[in-house]
Amino acid sequence: EVQVVESGGGLVQPGGSLRLSCAASGFTFSDHYMDWVRQAPGKGLEWVGRSRNKANNYLSEYGASVKGRFTISRDDSKNSLYLQMNSLKTEDTAVYYCAARIAAPAPEYWGQGILVTVSS
Amino acid sequence: DIVMIQSPDSLAVSLGERATINCKSSQSVLYSSNNNNYLAWYQQKSGQPPKLLIYWASTRESGVPDRFSGSGSGTDFTLTISSLQAEDVAVYYCQQYYIAPYTFGQGTKVEIK
Numbered sequence: 001e002v003q004v005v006e007s008g009g010g011l012v013q014p015g016g017s018l019r020l021s022c023a024a025s026g027f028t029f030s031d032h033y034m035d036w037v038r039q040a041p042g043k044g045l046e047w048v049g050r051s052r053n054k055a056n057n058y059l060s061e062y063g064a065s066v067k068g069r070f071t072i073s074r075d076d077s078k079n080s081l082y083l084q085m086n087s088l089k090t091e092d093t094a095v096y097y098c099a100a101r102i103a104a105p106a107p108e109y110w111g112q113g114i115l116v117t118v119s120s
Numbered sequence: 121d122i123v124m125i126q127s128p129d130s131l132a133v134s135l136g137e138r139a140t141i142n143c144k145s146s147q148s149v150l151y152s153s154n155n156n157n158y159l160a161w162y163q164q165k166s167g168q169p170p171k172l173l174i175y176w177a178s179t180r181e182s183g184v185p186d187r188f189s190g191s192g193s194g195t196d197f198t199l200t201i202s203s204l205q206a207e208d209v210a211v212y213y214c215q216q217y218y219i220a221p222y223t224f225g226q227g228t229k230v231e232i233k
Contacts, residue, residue, distance in 0.1 A: 035222075037170075044227040045162070045170060045213055050220070061220040064121065097169055104181060106160035106217050110169035 002026035002109045004098045009114035016088050018116060022081040022098030030054040030076040033101040036083050038094035039113070048096070051081060066092075088118045122146050122216050126225035132233040139201040141228045143214035148194045151218065158218035161190055161199045164227075165210045173212075174199065206232060 008020040022034070033056075036048040049062040051072045060072045071084040081098055095115050099107030123146040133139040149158045157177035162170040172181045174190040177197055187202045201208055209232060214225040 044211075045164075045215075045224045047215070047222045047224060050222070063221040099169075104160075104172060104175045105158070106172055106175045106215065108172040108181060110171070113169055 004111040006111045006114035020083040029079040034081045035099045040094045124225040130229040132231045141199045143197040149216045149218035162213045
């Protein structure tokens with residue numbers, strides 16, 4: 001059974017840093033693309049970024065609002081995806097979802113999400 | 121960036137009736153070399169993560185009821201729920217995965233009339 005589980009969320013001050021983790025299981029992690037998507041309270045979905053698979057040299061892509069501040073990485077030996085968030089702003093407050101693209105060309109397996117609150 | 125605009129923002133439909141949601145992209149998401157539209161639809165129920173319903177604009181994800189269908193090509197797409205059920209109350213999003221950033225529409229809230 002495919003599972004993705006996010007961790008590492010919490011409260012952080014503006015300007016601070018936080019690293020989210022996503023533990024994946026039930027599939028060959030290195031073969032698949034992984035996405036981060038966020039949702040601010042009461043708002044819609046915003047694509048944060050993507051890590052391509054080993055065959056595509058783990059290329060990472062980012063949304064405009066996080067480019068230069070957020071970094072996606074992965075450790076295939078641990079079946080884990082990471083989101084390093086630096087220079088956090090209050091507008092980064094959101095539930096962050098990790099999602100796996102397995103058989104479909106779009107994210108099909110989503111975690112339950114983890115809340116990040118940026119506030120003083 | 122490709123901008124995705126959904127209409128309407130919300131709609132109320134009677135049980136058993138048809139619900140139609142539109143999604144328009146600011147540029148074509150049709151890849152001519154494979155004739156595929158890089159467009160997906162998601163359903164998000166309250167307090168839950170999104171669920172992939174449709175990809176390639178019209179291919180239903182495994183396990184999705186056949187009352188959900190997608191259509192359209194190029195820049196104009198539609199998600200249709202042919203006979204609305206109580207469990208279909210949710211917010212629906214379109215997303216283009218043609219070119220990064222892979223943008224979402226703003227969402228359409230579907231309720232029971």
